[in-house]
Amino acid sequence: MIVIELPDGSKLEFDRETNVKEIAGRISKSLEKNAVGALFNGELIDVHTPIKESGRIRIITQKDPESLQILRHSAAHILAKAVKRIYGYDNVKLGIGPATEEGFYYDFDLPVSISEEDLPKIEEEMRKIVQSKEPFRREVVSRERARELFKDDPYKLELLESIPEDEEVTIYWLGEDFFDLCKGPHVEHSGLVKAFKLLSVAGAYWRGDSRNKMLQRIYGTAFWKKKDLDEYLHRLEEAKKRDHRILGKQLDLFGIYEEAGPGLVFWHPNGSVVRQEIERWVEEEHRKRGYQRIYTPHIMKADLWKTSGHYNFYRENMFFVPVVEHDEEERLGNDEVPLTCEEIERANWYAVKPMNCPGHILIYKSQVRSYRDLPIRYFEFGTVYRYEKSGSLHGLLRVRGFTQDDGHIFCRPDQLKEEIQGVLDYVMELLSIFQLDYVINIGTKPEKYIGSDEAWEHATNALIEALKERGFDYNIVEGDGAFYGPKIDIAVLDAIGRKWDGPTIQVDFNLPERFDLTYVDRDGQKKRPVMVHRAIMGSIERFIGLLIEHYAGLFPTWLAPTQVVIIPVSDKFLDYADEVYRKLKEAGIRVKLDDESAKVGYKIRKAETMKIPYMLIVGQKEQDSGTVSVRSKREGELGSMEIAQFLDKITREIREKK
Template sequence: MIEIELPDGSKLTFEGKTSVKEIAGKIAKSLEKNAVGAFFNGELIDIHTPIERSGKIKIITQKDPESLEVLRHSVAHILAKAVKRVYGKDKVKLGIGPATNEGFYYDFDLPTSISEEDLSKLEAEMEKIIKAKETFRREEITREQALELFKDDPYKTELLDSISENEKITIYWLGEDFFDLCKGPHIEHAGMVKAFKLLSVAGAYWRGDSKNKMLQRIYGTAFWKKKELEEYLHRLEEAKKRDHRVLGKQLDLFSIYEEAGSGLVFWHPNGAIIRREIEEWVEKEHEKRGYQRIYTPHIMKADLWKISGHYDFYKENMFFVPVVEHDEEEKLGNEKVPLTCEEVERANWYAVKPMNCPGHILIYKSQPRSYKDLPLRFFEFGTVHRYEKSGSLHGLLRVRGFTQDDGHIFCRPDQLKDEILGVLDYVMELLSVFKLDYVINIGTKPEKYIGSDEAWEHATQALIDALKERGLEYNIVEGDGAFYGPKIDIAVLDAIGRKWDGPTIQVDFNLPERFDLTYVDRDGEKKRPVMVHRAIMGSIERFIGLLIEHYAGLFPLWLAPTQVVVIPVSDKYINYAENVFRKLKEVGIRAKLDDESGKVGYKIRKAELLKIPYMVIVGEKEQESNTVSVRSKKEGDLGSMEISNFLDKILTEIKEKL
């Protein structure tokens, strides 16, 4: 007998194996008709997957967001079948084709290159499969059968090698002439697809490894309704207009030079102004909240990262360098580069820091600490470097070198809740100043972790209690914590609803243990402090990338690299324009004077493209009345103003960060 527990706690029993459809039919005929799949013991399965043991089930329909994974994975298979039809069944080798948060992709090894223009041809072939309502069918096979079926496909045979001996091997058929190595989930038949679109083509190394062959990846998306697809495509168009890489070039904010290294950011003067303004605000807020500014080195001995655990859990993302001490260097000769294997063995190994935590810990350990010293709050703008695969790099949003507004709080256990509340309040202030919406997630213990289960439970509960006290809604994301502790991650929503990684708060009982951190308590005994890792913005690079796209390049006045441009209507009024320009500069306004020859219309269009918040236009009327004609990028033509009134307006706007 199999016992199935429903979400309301009620139970159904079955003799022998059952299915999602059979279970749904026992609940309601309408649910049987609309069931797309289910979560069985937490795993997403489809209606094809047999249920052979007791467990908990939650049936999903098209109304559930999780059903999109089933739909999109299925459309990826429809794409793969279409590609084989168009380019030759025996000529196409299949990589992988998973669903993603935004849609799906499939990787192909093809005899010819696919261009964006070819996508419409593939879409037409996919429509034929959909119109024919070709069915998906699950089949369990033996390893020997699988190896025979995929003997001519090196990618599938490699995937087969990674499947353990006791794991089931399944293929999914689509119609009678296409099958793929796959766990699922899939829809019942292709006719259920009502709205899909192929979006782009890109190169992708097999299994993300640059040592492997470059395959062709086709990206697409799918929704249950055409209206939802249209809305998504509209958001994509908006995203293109807001692309921070395009706007970064247009507004002369930053560059990434391949000759200097992928993923390394160079801030131009305009971008440096934005960064400086943000950093100054952040630093003042830290001072108000009792943080002490510190600085730590960019490289530290590798042994330090072994103590912290980063070497064991994070070394594939770290940069290591052999450093020969001075006396050894003299023996080896300063010109001997690169070092030989023997010389490397004698060298000391250093790591370019991927995080700032160990440096802050060493400063804490530099002297005995008393319970009266705690909480101790350290903060730095810490520049770190992490190895990211070249295919994952993306402008400011995914880089190899970035700066964090990184802070660590060392406190007594009885102070932990108040410290988390203090960080939450700071984060809410940040989000308010930049007028950002957000979603809060709590990441719990991952599969690989350090520390005791008891410490993890204590830390996780402290985060939950703080969020509840502030009345903040949150989601639990199982297994998403750092290897050393649970965390609050706050995803920032931009103007078109996309989520970006932002502030984070992490409670850590483990690094204090590994580094033997102590303080002397009231009773004279040595105790272990609790450590809170927190970044208010996260990566400054990513945060500015987010702001560029959120504001579509039109920054609030206090952040704008050029706040006001003064435009004389002709050369006759340059002297008056210079007078207005000086008055703006005297009160600290970042102003420019456009005194180049040319028509006013051209100068206005240039200022529009540069997204300068205010244009001040002066001519005969303004000179005679000692006024300025003001145009706001946001509000349009504001008419004539006395200079003093205009200064009051913009200085108030800057002060209040409107």
């Protein structure tokens, strides 16, 4: 007997194996008609998948967000079949073709190079497959049969060998002439995949390993309704206009130079102003909230990272440097005198820090601490370095060197909840200042972790209770914690609804144990403090990248590299323009005087391109009346103002962080 439990707790019984359609039909004819799959015991399945055991089920229809995964995986197979039809079934070798959060992709080994100019042709072939409503059909096959089917496809054979022996092997047919090694899920037939679009072409190493062959990856997306697809494509167009890499160059904010190395950011004067203003506000807020600023080295002995656990759990993302004693001095190898094999063997290895926490721990541990001293809150603008594959680097959003507004709180267990809530209050202040929406996630114990299960449960509960008492909604993301403790991650939403990694709060009972951190309690006994890792912005580089795209380069006045540009209508008014310039400069405004001998229209367009919040136009009328003609990038023409009146307006904006 198979017993199926429904979301409301009611149960259905079957005397043989069943499927989603049959179960849905027992509930209602409408649900049977609209079902596209189900979550069965937490796994997403489609209507083709036989159900052979008892369990919990939730039927999925097109209204459920999970249904998009089924639709998009099906679109990936339609794409693969279309490519095979165009370039020859025997010529095309298939990699993988999963659904993603934003759409789908498929990797191909092809005899020709595909460009984005080829995508309309492939889309047209996909539409033919959609119009013919070819059925998806699931088939369980033996390993011998699978090897025969994929004997000419090395990538599928490699995937086949990675399937555990105790798992069944399934293929999905699309029509009568296309099949793929696949667990599903898929829609019932290709005719359901109507609203789709191919987006781009890129290279991708097989299985993400640069030692393997580079395949050609085609990206696309799909929705149930054309309206949803059109809205998504509109957001993509908006995203292109907001691309921080393009705006960063246009506004002269930052650069990344191959001569220095990939993923290393150089802040130009304009970008440095934005960063300095943010850092100034962040530092002042830390001071108000009882943090002590500290500085720690960029490079520390590898043994320290072994104690912390980073060496075992994170070393593939770390940079190491061998240092050897030579003539009573430590020596680094160089091109002229490289380290010998013997020297490397006996070297003291140092790591360029990927995190700031061990440095903060050493400062805490430098003296005896009393329960009266706690909580101790340390804060650092700590620059860290992490190895990221060159293919994953992306402007300011994914780099190898970045700075965190990193803080660590050492507190007693009875202080933990209050400290977490204090950090949450700070985070909400930050999000309010920059007018950012957010989603809160709690990451729980991952597959690889350090510490006891009891400590993990205590830490996770502290995070949940802190959020509940502040009235915040949150999602639990199983297995998404750091290796040393659970965490609150706050995903920031930008102006067009995209999610960005942002503030994080991590509770850690483990590093205090590994470093033997203590404080002397009221009873005179040594006790173990709790450690809270927290970053309010996270990576400053990524946060500024977020802001560039969020504001589309038009920073609020308090952040703008140049807040005002003064434009004289001709050289006759340069003296008056200079007088206005000096008054604004003395008031602390970041102002420029455009004294170039060019037409006013050209100067205005230049200021528009640089997204300067205010232009002050001065000519005969303004000179005679001692005023300025004000043009706002956000509000348009504001008319004539006295200089003092304009100063009052802009200084208030700056003071109120607008």
